[in-house]
Amino acid sequence: MQLPGTGFIWFNGQFVPWADAKVHVATHALHYGTAIFEGIRAYATPKGPAIVGLKEHVDRLFQSCAICEMPIKYSNAAVTEAIVESVRKNGYESCYIRPLAYRGYAQLGVDPTNCPVDLAIATWPHGAHFGDEARAKGVKLGVSSWRRMAPDTHPARAKASANYLNSALVIGEARRHGYDDGIALDVDGFVSEGSGNNVFLVMGGMIHTPSVGSSILSGITRGYVIRLAKERGLEVREERVPREMLYTADEVFVTGTAAEVTPVASVDGRKVGTGSRGPVTTALQNEYLGIVSGKIPDRHGWLSFVRS
Numbered sequence: 161m162q163l164p165g166t167g168f169i170w171f172n173g174q175f176v177p178w179a180d181a182k183v184h185v186a187t188h189a190l191h192y193g194t195a196i197f198e199g200i201r202a203y204a205t206p207k208g209p210a211i212v213g214l215k216e217h218v219d220r221l222f223q224s225c226a227i228c229e230m231p232i233k234y235s236n237a238a239v240t241e242a243i244v245e246s247v248r249k250n251g252y253e254s255c256y257i258r259p260l261a262y263r264g265y266a267q268l269g270v271d272p273t274n275c276p277v278d279l280a281i282a283t284w285p286h287g288a289h290f291g292d293e294a295r296a297k298g299v300k301l302g303v304s305s306w307r308r309m310a311p312d313t314h315p316a317r318a319k320a321s322a323n324y325l326n327s328a329l330v331i332g333e334a335r336r337h338g339y340d341d342g343i344a345l346d347v348d349g350f351v352s353e354g355s356g357n358n359v360f361l362v363m364g365g366m367i368h369t370p371s372v373g374s375s376i377l378s379g380i381t382r383g384y385v386i387r388l389a390k391e392r393g394l395e396v397r398e399e400r401v402p403r404e405m406l407y408t409a410d411e412v413f414v415t416g417t418a419a420e421v422t423p424v425a426s427v428d429g430r431k432v433g434t435g436s437r438g439p440v441t442t443a444l445q446n447e448y449l450g451i452v453s454g455k456i457p458d459r460h461g462w463l464s465f466v467r468s
């Protein structure tokens with residue numbers, strides 16, 4: 161994601177110019193990975209920018225912080241308002257929004273208790289994550305040699321920065337091997353998730369996706385897509401997914417705030433289905449993108465409008 165270098169960042173309760181939102185190198189989170197973040201999007205709609213899943217994202221930020229014992233000093237309502245105000249103040253019609261809570265500057269040593277939990281909210285323009293072509297043609301994925309963290313190591317349900325060292329290794333290896341992204345297996349060898357997205361398979365008209373027991377981040381887009389699929393009468397199974405199902409699925413797609421609904425063209429160099437975007441993926445992608453862009457009525461209340 162390309163950073164703009166301009167605009168304003170909400171930083172511990174105040175808007176500061178992009179260039180001034182700096183931290184000291186002795187910040188606890190930089191040394192020990194003690195940070196939590198969110199990734200949210202606002203889309204341009206005929207009624208102005210709309211933030212997708214605002215409540216769910218703010219709730220997950222607080223849940224992640226609770227899991228990681230990082231109390232945020234602002235209320236849920238104050239953080240929600242700060243996010244809305246960030247989009248408003250920067251004047252973007254569509255953008256990516258990145259709240260970041262982290263253990264700040266006070267003391268170094270693993271025990272974080274005496275370091276403040278600081279909060280910043282940055283926003284920047286962001287288009288199709290894997291590129292415009294990938295929305296139609298799909299991405300190439302490879303199963304990673306790096307596993308997702310075991311459930312008794314890192315809390316995968318927390319969107320914790322420390323978990324993204326694993327993600328960085330997964331995507332780094334994948335890119336080196338010529339793939340767009342990697343798929344990590346869980347500690348038992350079942351499919352877990354991509355470096356920054358959840359994985360879905362379509363087989364015989366049924367949808368399969370790894371359950372929360374496979375060390376996934378419980379994606380908000382994942383929840384939305386499961387709902388859209390069920391509304392279409394499709395059966396959705398959240399259960400363990402053996403790796404080999406990736407090679408026999410009719411369709412595979414990934415979901416995420418950044419990834420939206422992106423078809424998967426191949427896994428480990430093996431073509432998925434016909435190798436082009438399948439009908440179920442196309443229908444769910446069109447519906448998701450239609451709702452977030454205000455072209456299809458928001459019947460689930462997913463959008464929060466920034467301008468009243």
Ligand code: PPE
Binds near residue numbers: 200380
């Ligand atoms: N798994 C992981 C590991 C993950 O990072 C994300 C989001 C998801 C699943 C999907 O979650 P959701 O966005 O709630 O549907 N990854 C964010 C960061 C990606 C990036 O920085 O690149 C995102 O999509 O914004």
